[in-house]
Amino acid sequence: MGAGRRTIKFIIILIVILILIIIIAASIGAAKVSLKETSIIIISLIPGLNALVDSEDLNLQDIAVISTIRLPRIFLSIFVGIALASSGVIFQGLFRNPMADPFVIGVSAGAAFGATIGLLFNSTVSFINISTTTIFSLIGALATTFLVYAISSIRGKVAVITLLLSGIALSAMLSSMTSFILMFQSHDLARVIFWLMGGLTSASWYKFSILAPTVTLLIMVSGFYMRDLNIISLGDERASQLGVQTDKVKRILLVTASLIAAMAVSVSGIIGFVGLITPHIMRLIVGPDQKILYPTSAIAGGIVLLASDTLSRVVLAPREIPVGIITSIVGVPFFLYLLIRTKRKVF
């Protein structure tokens, strides 16, 4: 009976872990700031709580570094992680397949294609506040998603296999088109590749202020359909027999999950494996009930990406590794482990 209480317990634990990692991440970097000072600075930045701490003897430069450079990046990476993991949960549930991830239906290839075109413009058009790459990759991701969706929906019904196949087909075509463009723009090659590897280097509060509310809203909307998603894992027909409006629910979840993934990809590039693996880790801990899995995986996604991004800043400091490399290097062994387990029919 304590499903609700269990959810709250897990969420509290995860938020505590998240706060600890935020403090650690904010203290790490070229300018050394102690954990205690970092904590004080962060508290002092929160409206309403700033009266609690004495911010008199803080170094102004440290405050500036943390509030304008480190925190935007930290919160952006948390929300990208949240976005990837939550859309991963939905895709795995919808496709009834633990190998699904936010990019299965071509969001990544669409975003990459958009980003490439954006980079072309960027080199000729002058600087805009939010980069053309971001806008173009968002357009690319959304356009691909809707195209794939339009191809595979027949009279309101979406065939999962058709969705996967058209996603794969369109991804392949878009990747080739991306390569084709890069043939003639070889000086942009490095930038595109760096973008494709995923990264949060260009983080800003502005990006965060667009991403966070959108992703939060989309997660809240889709969150109301988690009981339905549980039942859809029995198959569409069985779900309908139990009273689920299968087609409508699938449509809502597909659209929200794709939007969430597209938002994440447009600000951070393609960061693999977070969306695949976080739901799996959480499923091992909290069980398969989507009602618990969804919120806990979302927060865990934030933790995973924040930790990976912090690692990417630290490992070869002062150089940075694209965070996609860190998530993949940790992610691939875990993925293989899952494959072996699946082969042994644990799932």
Added chain:
Amino acid sequence: MGNSISNIGTNNSILSVRNLNFSYGDNKVLNNISFNINKGSFTSILGPNGAGKSTLINIISKILGKFEGEIKVTGENITALNSKDIARRIAVVPQSTNPSFGFTVEEMVLMGRYPYISRFKRETKEDFEVIREVMEKTELTQFADRKFNELSGGEKQRVVIAQALAQDSPIMILDEPTSHLDINFQIEFMNLFLKLNRREGKTIIGIFHDINLAIQNSSLIMLLKEGSIFRFGEPEKVINRQNLNSVFHSDVFVGKNPVTQRMYVSPVFDPYYSTQDYQAVKPVKVHIIGGGGAASPILSLLHHHGYRISCGVINTFDTDISTCEMLDVPYIVEAPFSPISIISRNKNLEFIKASDLVILPEIEFGNGNFSNLVSIREALSLNKRVLIMEGKNIEKRDHTGGKAGKLYRKILEEGACVIKTHRQLLDNLKTDKPDNIYRKELNQQRI
């Protein structure tokens, strides 16, 4: 409660279907179907693959839309009901279910409460009370925290039934719920369904792979043929050889279980001999001596292979009589437990005269039917071929104090041919060779 066929009335109807038509594209699957199902009845839908059984129940449970006609569930038009409304009225038990993630038994059963829970609310105490009851009823209480995927096939199906029961619906549709289970689970689940039907008044509509399972438990049978209702009524009125033959296009035997007095259906022939090689090539007429059911296997064997057959003399209530009636074979009957009269014996002789050969199955002889043996000897004297099925020693079958045995041996000496197996019988019927030569060959084969 279960057999509420007597009080047919629209006010008692829980499901009514009027002029239902349904097509997949150009392929018409259901053709002008109309029927009425009463509260508390147990109906089985029978028909071959492709007759439209699954389509029909999918339309009733609103899985498939866009049909023509009118369907009313508990008096309401289903087009006006949303999917949760339907799930509160109709629960479906599928053949099996296969969740892609490792839910526990309790989580699975709780899914059955979906139609009662608002999207924005949690499960209530009442929901948990219902699933507790349902799990008790299906003996799942001790499995509550077990992973569904780790259960055996039968236990999994119990969870599926519990899930459907949690829907707390007046109507339950069974879609071949036991077809892949062992007989112990088949019996367990049928008993459960009957209990639900009789004690709780649940209306049950079932598709069963097994015709016997259906007719043993149903108060009504619907025979579907090519998308239309062929017959709909009580099992006794619907299940007979002609109806099953025209619906399933195969020959079956309809008998009565001597213990339960319920009907049962089984294939008529032994499929081992059903090859084309043994079909009668010319119109051979065979007369078979009956008694004690010993003639039945030969009757159906020869009937199936296209021979024209007759049977005699048999007493009323003999199993051989039901076989003859089933196969439309002419036969000579004697009053129950009475010795064969002169009239019957003469009729028998007429049948023998009209036949090409006579078969004596492995029957028991008493003073009552001794004259059948006499008729065999007369057949030999009429130069008819006589084939004798022999397995058991004649002494053991002789209840006349040696009289029958003596005559039997005499018949053997006078040229009757002994057949050991059905295959030999079919071989013998095909051959044109005189019996003495055939018998020699047979003996050589044995050596």
